[in-house]
Every structure is written in structure tokens, then in C-alpha cells.
Amino acid sequence: MKDPKKLPLYQALFFIFLSIFAVSGTCHLVLKAYIHSKQDKVSRSDFYLTHIIQTGPNRDDLKSDLLAELLGLSVTNPTSIFRFDSKLAEQKLSKVSFIKKAKIKLVYPNTVYIDYEMRKPLAMLYDFENIAFDEEGVTFPFYPYYTPKKLPEVYLGLSQDSLNLGDVVPEDKLRIVSEILTATEPLKASKDFFLTWLDVAKVFEKSLGQREVVACVESRKAEFQHYLRLSATNYLQDFGNYLQLNSEQSEDMTQFMQLSSSKLKMIDLRINRTAIIKDPS
Numbered sequence: 001m002k003d004p005k006k007l008p009l010y011q012a013l014f015f016i017f018l019s020i021f022a023v024s025g026t027c028h029l030v031l032k033a034y035i036h037s038k039q040d041k042v043s044r045s046d047f048y049l050t051h052i053i054q055t056g057p058n059r060d061d062l063k064s065d066l067l068a069e070l071l072g073l074s075v076t077n078p079t080s081i082f083r084f085d086s087k088l089a090e091q092k093l094s095k096v097s098f099i100k101k102a103k104i105k106l107v108y109p110n111t112v113y114i115d116y117e118m119r120k121p122l123a124m125l126y127d128f129e130n131i132a133f134d135e136e137g138v139t140f141p142f143y144p145y146y147t148p149k150k151l152p153e154v155y156l157g158l159s160q161d162s163l164n165l166g167d168v169v170p171e172d173k174l175r176i177v178s179e180i181l182t183a184t185e186p187l188k189a190s191k192d193f194f195l196t197w198l199d200v201a202k203v204f205e206k207s208l209g210q211r212e213v214v215a216c217v218e219s220r221k222a223e224f225q226h227y228l229r230l231s232a233t234n235y236l237q238d239f240g241n242y243l244q245l246n247s248e249q250s251e252d253m254t255q256f257m258q259l260s261s262s263k264l265k266m267i268d269l270r271i272n273r274t275a276i277i278k279d280p281s
Contacts, residue, residue: 048078056115097140097166126155137174157201238269
């Protein structure tokens with residue numbers, strides 16, 4: 001005996017296909033409406049990215065026009081906020097040698113927030129023009145991205161084709177430079193003296209007799225220049241001896257070693273507890 005409530009197979013199949021058609025049609029209409037709405041938003045000028053707001057420790061150190069250029073944003077070829085990839089933009093900024101880190105956030109309808117930190121110059125690289133490096137040894141251009149300031153110049157003895165922007169200076173020489181610059185902190189407390197130049201090119205020479213570190217200390221009033229020859233192994237102790245010799249000579253460091261009319265003096269401190277002072281002339 002047949003169940004009166006049971007549909008014949010052909011009717012069941014008909015209703016199944018009808019349901020599938022109705023659902024797929026509805027999905028198609030919804031998807032089409034969504035795509036049309038998104039395309040409409042993308043093409044609307046009020047969603048074009050037109051504002052950049054800088055945040056972070058170096059806020060406004062870089063011009064917004066430069067950041068826009070680095071991110072590929074242009075007034076003549078505007079980008080919709082719906083087509084801007086924040087993660088890709090962060091990757092672009094992270095590849096810029098003078099930017100240490102960056103985070104990007106979009107704020108509707110047309111604003112990019114950029115939170116970034118620039119690398120802090122430790123010294124200028126004498127081997128190349130307009131190249132600085134930070135405490136991590138990463139190299140980057142100084143001008144026009146930083147405010148002009150007096151930084152020590154460091155000569156590493158590098159060839160012109162041995163380094164590209166963003167590369168790291170040799171770690172062994174960076175360690176020596178960092179240690180000596182730290183040792184010069186007492187000079188920063190003085191208003192009269194500063195370290196202007198540091199040469200570590202020969203610190204690892206094969207000949208022990210040629211190994212040395214050379215540092216130049218100058219008076220801010222250009223009253224003298226002291227070129228210090230330091231040993232390649234005891235450079236910190238040698239520099240400490242120089243600072244001690246300064247303090248023992250006079251309370252006023254500008255009167256130190258006024259032995260002749262020459263402003264330039266070579267002071268060899270490589271022999272323990274000995275300072276050989278010479279006038280280069």
C-alpha cells in the first residue's frame with residue numbers, strides 16, 4: 001500500500017532543483033549587489049586617500065609628501081582606501097634604510113595613520129659620501145632626512161663597491177667604534193671638546209706593528225686638534241689615559257698641552273703609561 005504523503009521521485013527531484021535554482025539565484029543577486037556596491041565605493045572620490053597623519057617618536061621628521069611617494073600614493077593617480085594594502089605598505093617602509101620600523105592604520109574614509117621610528121645616526125661613514133650608520137651598524141643616507149648636526153666621522157677602510165644602503169658595517173669594527181664612542185661620553189659633558197674622527201681601518205692588520213686606532217679630538221673653538229694613536233687591543237685604556245692626562249694638566253682643558261704655537265698635535269698613547277707628544281710640523 002502506497003504512502004499518500006510520499007512524493008513521487010520526479011516531483012521530489014523537481015522541487016530539489018527548484019530550491020537549488022532559487023538559492024543560487026539569490027546568492028548571485030546578493031554577490032552582484034555586493035560587487036557593484038564595492039566598485040561604486042572604489043570609484044567614489046570621497047574614499048580616495050588624501051590625508052597622512054604621522055605618529056610615533058619621529059612624528060613629522062619626514063615630510064608627508066615623501067611618505068606618500070614611498071607608499072605609492074599620488075594626487076594625480078589617487079588610491080581608494082578599499083584598494084590600499086596596509087601590510088604591503090608596511091613592508092615597503094621597512095625596506096627604506098633610514099626607517100627602523102613602521103605600522104600603518106587606515107581610518108575611514110580617506111586617512112592613513114603612519115607610526116614610524118627612524119634610525120638614530122651614531123656616526124658618519126667617512127668611506128662614503130653622505131652615509132651614516134646607527135648602533136646596529138645599518139647604513140642609510142643622512143641628508144636630507146635628518147637635521148644637520150655634528151657627528152663623528154668613522155673610517156673603516158671599505159672599498160667603494162663593498163657596501164650598499166641598508167647593509168650592515170663589519171661587526172668586529174662596529175664593536176670597537178661603539179666602545180670608543182661610549183668612552184667619549186665625558187667629552188659630551190664638556191662644552192669645549194668633541195670627538196670628530198675615528199680611524200679603525202688598520203685595527204686588524206696582519207702586521208702587529210701597523211695595528212692601531214686613531215682618534216681626533218678637537219676644541220669647539222678650534223684652538224687645537226689632538227690626534228690620538230691608540231693600541232688595537234687596549235684602545236679603551238689608552239683613551240682613558242688621555243682623559244686623565246687632560247684632567248691632571250689643568251682645570252681648564254683648553255689650556256692643555258700648549259707647548260708650542262701649533263694647534264695640531266699627535267699624541268701616541270700605545271705604550272703603557274706613556275704619552276709621546278709631537279707637533280706634526
